[in-house]
Amino acid sequence: MEERIIDVNFGPQHPSTHGVLRLRVKLNGETIVEAHPIIGYLHRNAEKLSENKFYPSVLIFMDRLDYVSNHNMELGYVLAVEKLADIEVPERAQWIRMMVVELNRIASHLVWLGTMGLDLGMITPFFYTFREREKIVQMFEMLSGARLTYNYISIGGVYKDIPNEFKDKFLEFYNEFPKRLEEIQKIFDENEIFIQRMKGIGYLSPEDAMSYSITGPVLRASGIKYDIRKKFPYLHYDKVEFEVPTSNECDNYARYKVRIEEMKQSLRIAKQAFDRIPEGEYFNPVYRKQGLLKIKGKGEVYSRTESPRGEFGVYIVGDGTYRPYRVRIRSPAFHNLSATNIMVKGLKIADMIATISTLDPVFGEVDR
Amino acid sequence: MINVLLFIEYILKYLGIDFSVYGIYGQYVQEILVYLIASLLILLAASLTIIIVIYIFRKYMADLQQRIGPNRVGPYGLLQLIADALKIFGKEDIIPDRADPLLFRFAPYIVFTFLVLSYLVIPYGNLFGLDLTFVNVKYTLLLLIAFSAIAPIGEVIAGLSSGNKFSMLGALRAAAQDLSYEIPMVISALGVVVLLSGYGDSLNLANIAKYPWPLAILEPIGFFVFFIAMVAKMAVVPFDLPESESELVSGFNVEYSGLRFGIFYLGVFGSVFLASLFISVVYLGGGSDFIFYGSGYIWLLIKAFIFMFIFLTLWIALPRIRVDKFMNFGWKILLPLSLINLVWSVMLVGLGVF
Helix, strand or coil: CCCCEEEEEECCCCCCCCCCCEEEEEEECCEEEEEEEECCCCCCCHHHHHCCCCCHHHHHHHHCCCCCCHHHHHHHHHHHHHHHHCCCCCHHHHHHHHHHHHHHHHHHHHHHHHHHHHHCCCCHHHHHHHHHHHHHHHHHHHHHCCCCCCCCEECCEECCCCCHHHHHHHHHHHHHHHHHHHHHHHHHHCCHHHHHHHCCCCCCCHHHHHHCCCCCHHHHHCCCCCCHHHHCCCCCHHHCCCCCCCCCCCCHHHHHHHHHHHHHHHHHHHHHHHHCCCCCCCECHHHHHHCCCCCCCEEEEEEEEEECCEEEEEEEEEECCCCEEEEEEECHHHHHHCCHHHHHCCCEHHHHHHHHHHHCCCHHHHHC | CEEHHHHHHHHHHHCCCCCHHHCHHHHHHHHHHHHHHHHHHHHHHHHHHHHHHHHHHHHHHHHHCCCCCCCCCCHHHCCHHHHHHHHHHCCCCCCCCCCCHHHHHHHHHHHHHHHHHHHHHCCCCEECCEECCCCCCCCHHHHHHHHHHHHHHHHHHHHHHCCCHHHHHHHHHHHHHHHHHHHHHHHHHHHHHHHCCCCCCCCCHHHHHHCCCCCCCCCHHHHHHHHHHHHHHHCCCCCCCCCCHHHHCCHHHCCCCHHHHHHHHHHHHHHHHHHHHHHHHHHCCCCCCCCCCCCHHHHHHHHHHHHHHHHHHHHHHCCCCCHHHHHHHHHHHHHHHHHHHHHHHHHHHHCCCC
8 A cells, every 4th residue: 555644733722732822743644754843823032022121121021932831930030130239028028939849830830731632532521621720810819919919029039028818728739639639640540541652652862852842741651759848949949948850761650650759748848848838028128118129130040940840040230220131041941842753653643632731831831 | 093294294285384285386385395304303302312411320320339420410410411501502612723723613514413413213113003114115225324333433534634643543543443333233133134034125124123022032142243333333332432531632523613513422321322222123023013003103102211221231240341352252252153053044935934
């Protein structure tokens, strides 16, 4: 029989491309010969626009990068500016930031878990994960007043103090979440079809993972124990106890497992941070008085943080004015996505969708 | 016990509509009129059933997903479907440039027509002494299998005539899937035919349904194969490969809009209930007078609804199986199992156990 290879465009409008990913796929029947991701459909020029903004104003672009884990994005930028302009941050704010960021990591992984279910044709777990995420979002709403673009972590601290109701809400969530997570996990893990769809699919060897500079849960699922929170601790990550889950399976199932474990660890960190929030200022008193607009920066800084997708780096060059000279963002999902072709080659269409889903790209961040 | 066709004839006569007085051609006209009314009855009943199934599906799915489901339009959201239908019928009917217009227009009707025809063949038992068997030829089982096997062909036509790569992949999947489940299904149904060969025409569904005890107990393997084949036949999760929303956007019906899409949509739910009826009739004694004497129809409906809930639960809870895995499953597991079941049935009959 003659082999005919057809070109198919997946996306940018496609139900399971997590935004606007376009894949140029060469198909031999159902088998994938080549798959190249094409990006740029959500490009909003965040890096260049930042050059025309004052240092605190750039934060709104950061919020809109990875719209599933906004706090993590804010944190990366804020840490960079604080390093650049030498701004002191009160202890209370540091602990609050840590708690908030870890909660957001849980929320982000919940979104991923639900949408992965959708990609595999399971509609129901999506609602369960979003129910849990809703509790986190409500907590964030208490803190910042917003549900999506929080703008909460600020240069010099956090914008608002923790309200009193927050404590009860957090403790309730802390006690309830492990049970709920186990419930959700059961839907996946006790399902033979799910295991079949995930195990041994989308193999990414550790060597490939490193050479494509993949970070985050995807790298850890390939057996490399690299977590910026442990290697280059920022905030107070060196003062809390947590483990870095890894797996040597290197397949979709490993990535699923690693993310589930990470949620448990994040909850652990969030609780420790919550317990250790000291009394005191939550915002640098100097800047409360003079305002943030007068921040000047000179020199170069690079801050790396562990976002839910991997190493989120912000590189800022300051030329001594009120505006940054250059803001460069290293987005983890962009690098992770670059391994698509080697991961999906030779798989079926259905497996390609599942594999891309376990890479967890968010296009606000990929396209910047 | 009076057959429903005869009943219609009596009613016509009672109303004074009688063409048979005009000789032999008048008799034909009268007969055709009776069949026409009976088909309209089935069409109405099938449409009503589909509406009920969709409403139940929505509410049930919402329940399992901790939502409320439709609750705004009409009492308990009962009119939601009508609102949806109005919306969908108001949409523009787009025929793509690259499509084959004739086949593209025709495909949804093939699916739906043969779905309704399958409903016609099912023996519904009796209701208050009225025998609800519409078609009573000798080989209704074969007829039902044949009618219900044409629906996937409609899907293949729809997919191939759309002129879209996604729908083409969907059509190929539909064809592959059709082959993988249809053969095990027919062979496992053959087990029942062999088993009941001592009880008159065992290829007649009405005759099969007359046997009151569930044959699923005697033929667990055949029942299992038939059940899986029925889930595959409906083409819903876990076997919704031709449609597979997250992979092929919407598979074979990706280019359809408006009324034609609505027909496909109705067809899915129609085949869910048809599969429930089919499996209850073949393997669970159908509408026999078991508990409700003289009203076996109610007994059939109870069984069918139980099966429908099982199917819907599978639909809501499971992920989609991969296409090559399903073909392996069909050819390497279901087919041998159905053959084993056939041998088992022959043994039961040959040894005189049954």
